[in-house]
Amino acid sequence: MIGGTMGKLTALAVKNATAPGRYLDGEGLFLLVKPSGARSWLLRAQVDGKRREFGIGPAADIGLGEARERAAAIRKQYRAGVDPVAARRAARAAQREIPTFADAAETVHGEREGGWRNDKHKAQWLASLRAYAFPSLGTSRIDQIDAPMIRAALLPIWLEKPETARRVSQRIGTVLDWAHSNGWRPQEAPMRSVLMGLPRQPRRDRHFAAMPFTDVPAFCAAMEAAAPVAGRLGLLFTIYTASRSGEVRGAQWGEVDLAAKVWTIPADRMKAHRAHTVPLSPAALAVLERAAALRKSAKPSALVFPSRTGGELSDMTLAKVLRDAGQPFTVHGFRSAFKDWAAEETAFPDAVSEAALAHGDPDKVRKAYRRTDFLQLRRELMEAWAAFIAGPSGNVVPIQPRNAMRKGAA
Structure with a gap:
């Protein structure tokens, strides 16, 4: 053993320590050399009145400086009342519990x-x-x-x-x-x-990339839990109302009737140049309530989802929310997701979901004789859509509309 003093070891002394024994560095830190020639670091300390020894690691991998740092960390643990051995075992157990x-x-x-x-x-x-x-x-x-x-x-x-x-x-x-x-x-x-980091995929058709409707609930839950910024709220409102992004980005508070629970989009902002009334589900109203908390102007012309500068959000803002969430889909694709859900999961007539999407009827004769916009049925449909998005914890999705109609009825 080197001198038996409390003096610090040196890197050269550690290198030359080949005879079996314990080489003291100080403050309980030893270099242990076994008869086999194996060398390791050992810390001796008093823990709860008992002498304990903590293995620090092989000297072949751990130099003198690192050994001192590890020893200091262990001493800090037991002085704080933490058992280093128990903590190490717990950490290893936690690592074993992490699934593949x-x-x-x-x-x-x-x-x-x-x-x-x-x-x-x-x-x-x-x-x-x-x-x-x-x-x-x-x-x-x-x-x-x-x-x-x-x-x-x-x-x-x-x-x-x-x-x-x-x-x-x-x-x-x-x-x-x-x-x-x-x-x-x-x-x-x-x-x-x-x-x-992946190459751009080729566009094989003109369809908008749509999120599968079965994945919409989880996506909306994540959006609901995130900070209520205009772009995120605008995207949620777009999804809950199955509207076009341009209609939502230009939405004004004067178009919203909270008492009647409807949003009336004027003809000059609609693709078909006809005014469109959107029934608002509880989920859509909840988004408006969060948006109202960010409202800076009481004017009816104030935008519901304004940009930071107060103007209308760009068409890329909502798309950026999707990209930031790691989603390779388009905002417009949520209309397709809504349509697929309505067709596969409900018994609402096709004409009702088409009306909800504000699609025009290509059949001029049928269009001429139709005298309804299915507002009540559309309200039931949009509430069912919102309940589906809410998941099992939300309301039960009504498969049959209250006023039973055959699918595809005019």
Whole structure:
């Protein structure tokens, strides 16, 4: 042993310490050399009146300076009343509890499948991850998955199977966000950076990229929980009313009748140049209530969702909300999602959902004889849409409209 004094070791002394024994550095820190030649650092301390020894690590990997830093950290822990050994064991146990991506995806699917009405979607949700995400991400711990790993999983199908790749991307993001909400990831899914790192997908048709309607509830829940800025509130209102983004961006408080629960868009702001009355569901009214808290002018002409400068939001503002959320869809696509939901999940006549979308009837004869805009049925439809978005905790979605009509009735 070196001198038996309390003097500090030096890097040279550590290097030359080859004889078996304990080489004291000071404040309880020793360099332990075993007969086998193995060398490691050891800290001796008094904890609760008892002598304890803490292994710090092999000297081959840990230099003198790092050994002193680790020893100081351990001393700080036990002085604060924390048992370093117990804390280390707890940390290791916590690491063992963090699930793999595959286990997390299975759990997410199990938790959510009860809220899905479409059996095909239930099966496809997990099957797509098993086919395209599990091979590269499945065995990785959920907290270790980063943007390059996700990009590598998506790249082989990104151009070959663009629609499938977008859905897989969204579902990967859902699993990672779920892990974040459970405390297993320090951050939410890095989907925006992943999408920026992938090549632009070819446009095969003129259809707007629409989020599957089964994924709209989770997306809206995330938007509702986020800060109530004009762009985010505008997007939520667009979704709840199934309106065009331009109609929402130009919405004025004078067009809204809160007592009657309607929003009347004047003809000069409508694509078909006809005034359109939108029945407002409780969810849409709640968005307006949050928007009113941000209102800076009492004038009827004041915009409901103004930009920071007070003018009308640009058409890219709502799209940016989607991009920032890592969603590869268009704002207009939510109208398609609404239409798909109405067709697949409800018994409302097609004419009612078409009226809700303010679509004109191409049949001139039928159009000439129609004398209703289905306002009451549209109110029921929009309330059902809002209830569907609210999920199992919301109201039950009425499958049959109160005034029963055959699907497609004029």
